[in-house]
Amino acid sequence: MKIGISGASGQLGQSVLKELAQRGGGHELVGISRSPGTVRSPAEGRWGDFDAPQTLSAAFAGLDRLLLIPSADLSPGVRGRQLRGAIDAAVAAGVQHLFLVSAAGTRKAEVPSLIEPYWTAEQHLIRTAPLWTILRMNYFAESMAQEIQMSAAMGVLTGLGEERVAYVSRDDLAAAAAGALLGDGHAGAIYNATGPAAVSGEERARTASQVLGKPLGFAVIDEAQLRGGLSQAGLPEIVVNVMADIKKSFVRGDFDVVTTDIERLSGRPPKSLGQILAAAAV
Incomplete structure (x- = not known):
C-alpha cells in the first residue's frame, strides 16, 4: 500500500511519517510538501502545493491512501479553498481513501469563522x-504549554471563562492518524482526537504551578483585554483575531469533549497536559 501525507514538512506531518515508518509493514510512504527535500527516508519526498493545484496531480499519483493536513495559512477563506482543491485533485488522481485532519466543534459556518475551512472540507x-x-x-497541548511558559513570568494565566479543554x-x-491510515474499518468514521481529561482554566493554572514549581493563578478577562494584550505583544492583527476566536471557542465548549479514540x-493512552508541559519545561 502506498500512503501519502500532505504537509509533510510541518510538525504534525513529520510526526505522522515517523509513526508510520516505525510501525513498518512494508508500505510505501510519500511525504508531500513545498519543501520535499526535507522529507526523510524511508519516505519519498514529492513537491505539492495547495496554492498551486497543478502540482497536486503528480504529488498524489499512485497513492492508495492520503492524509490531508490543513495548511498554516490563517487568511479567511484560504484553507477551505485549499482543501477543496486538494480533495478534488486526490479524487482525480485515483486516491481511493482520503483522511482529513479537522477540528473539534466543527459545524456549519461561513467565512471568516475559524471553523469554516473544516466545515467546508468535511x-x-x-x-x-x-x-x-x-x-x-482537539486543541494542541503543546500550543497551550507554550502559552503557559510565556505567561508564567506574570504569575497568572488568563482566559475568557472557565475554558474546559481536553488538550491533545x-x-x-x-x-492515531498512523493507526487509522494503516488499519481497516475506518471508512465513513468521524473520530474525535482528545486528551485524557477536560481541563478548566483553574486546573490548568494548578497543573502549571506544580510542574513549573512557582505559584500561578487564573484570571478571567474580557475580549478587549485579551486583544489588547496580544497586540501589545506585537502580534499581527490576523493572529490576534484567530487567538480571540480560539479563546471564545474554549468558552463555548467546542473542545470540552473526551473520547477514547486516540487509544483506540x-x-x-494519550498524554495529559501536565505530561506535555513537563516535557516542554525540561
Whole structure:
C-alpha cells in the first residue's frame, strides 16, 4: 500500500511519517510538501502545493491512501479553498481513501469563522471521496504549554471563562492518524482526537504551578483585554483575531469533549497536559 501525507514538512506531518515508518509493514510512504527535500527516508519526498493545484496531480499519483493536513495559512477563506482543491485533485488522481485532519466543534459556518475551512472540507470530502475518514483534533497541548511558559513570568494565566479543554498531544494525534491510515474499518468514521481529561482554566493554572514549581493563578478577562494584550505583544492583527476566536471557542465548549479514540486508533493512552508541559519545561 502506498500512503501519502500532505504537509509533510510541518510538525504534525513529520510526526505522522515517523509513526508510520516505525510501525513498518512494508508500505510505501510519500511525504508531500513545498519543501520535499526535507522529507526523510524511508519516505519519498514529492513537491505539492495547495496554492498551486497543478502540482497536486503528480504529488498524489499512485497513492492508495492520503492524509490531508490543513495548511498554516490563517487568511479567511484560504484553507477551505485549499482543501477543496486538494480533495478534488486526490479524487482525480485515483486516491481511493482520503483522511482529513479537522477540528473539534466543527459545524456549519461561513467565512471568516475559524471553523469554516473544516466545515467546508468535511462536507466536500463526504460528497466527493470514494472512501473517507475524518480526524477531528482537539486543541494542541503543546500550543497551550507554550502559552503557559510565556505567561508564567506574570504569575497568572488568563482566559475568557472557565475554558474546559481536553488538550491533545500532537504526537498522540499523529499516532492515531498512523493507526487509522494503516488499519481497516475506518471508512465513513468521524473520530474525535482528545486528551485524557477536560481541563478548566483553574486546573490548568494548578497543573502549571506544580510542574513549573512557582505559584500561578487564573484570571478571567474580557475580549478587549485579551486583544489588547496580544497586540501589545506585537502580534499581527490576523493572529490576534484567530487567538480571540480560539479563546471564545474554549468558552463555548467546542473542545470540552473526551473520547477514547486516540487509544483506540494508536494503541496507547494519550498524554495529559501536565505530561506535555513537563516535557516542554525540561
